[in-house]
Amino acid sequence: MPTILYRNDPDIAPQDVMKIAVYAEHVGRQCYDVFETDGSRSRSESLSRRARDVSDSLDFGDDPYFSPETTKKVLDLRNTVWGMCFDYFGERGHLGKSTDLLRMAQDVEDVLDKLVIRYLSPEELEEAEAEADWAHESQFYPKIEGDNPNIIPRDDKGFGASA
Template sequence: MPTIWYRNDQKISPGDVMKFAVYAEHVSRQCYDVFEEDGSRSRSEALSRRAQAVSDSLDFGDEPHFLAETTKKVLALRDMVSGMCFDTFGERGHMGKSMDLLGMARDVDEVLEKLVIYHLSPEELEEAETEWTHESQFYAKIEGDNLTRDEPGTGASA
């Protein structure tokens, strides 16, 4: 688990605060994380509490600043939503994350980059690099205007 360092020299704007607010609002109204066999869904108390905790702790001033405790609340909500939390549902039990939710999550991650630094131990760094190397083999390589896949069985050059 990486160590998280909280920045004191935060460079966030009121617009960044609004990204957190919109995300927490969407999660509290549109996302579900409890699913029953009969197809019903509900929001867990933990998810509701985390979304409300984020909303309650936001600094909407002209020069916002987040305490480490507030940032921890945002991280906890983001981690919960990135798991088994969905806001799009379809036929035959399909569950997914909407483009809106994915875009908001990306915005939250961009603001979090201004608030925290992730520090990996040498072992964690080695493990992450190994995983990245493994995962990268499944992505197409773009060289100029050519799209290619080097691995056998994944298709030829496009």
């Protein structure tokens, strides 16, 4: 888990507070995180509470301030929305995040960059680098037969069959 340090004197503008408020409002009204097998969806009490807590804790004054508690609430809401929270629903049960939600999420990230500094421990940094290397290099590994029906079958020596 990364270490999060809260900045003592963040440079926050009233527009930053509005970005967070719009995000919390959208999540509280448009996003769902509970999905039933019959196709119905609902908003969990946890998601509703997180969105409400963020909205209730915002400072809309001329010189806004985000306390560490408010910042933590914003982080908690953002983490919840990154998970199984969707506001776009297509045909045959497709779940997605709308372009509006993705833009708002980027706005929230921009505000959070003003509020917090994230540090990874040496172990976390090493793990993240290894994961990034694996993801990059895995695209070059041959697929094993059975993983994907569109892959060329192999001969008995492990080479792709020739045509």
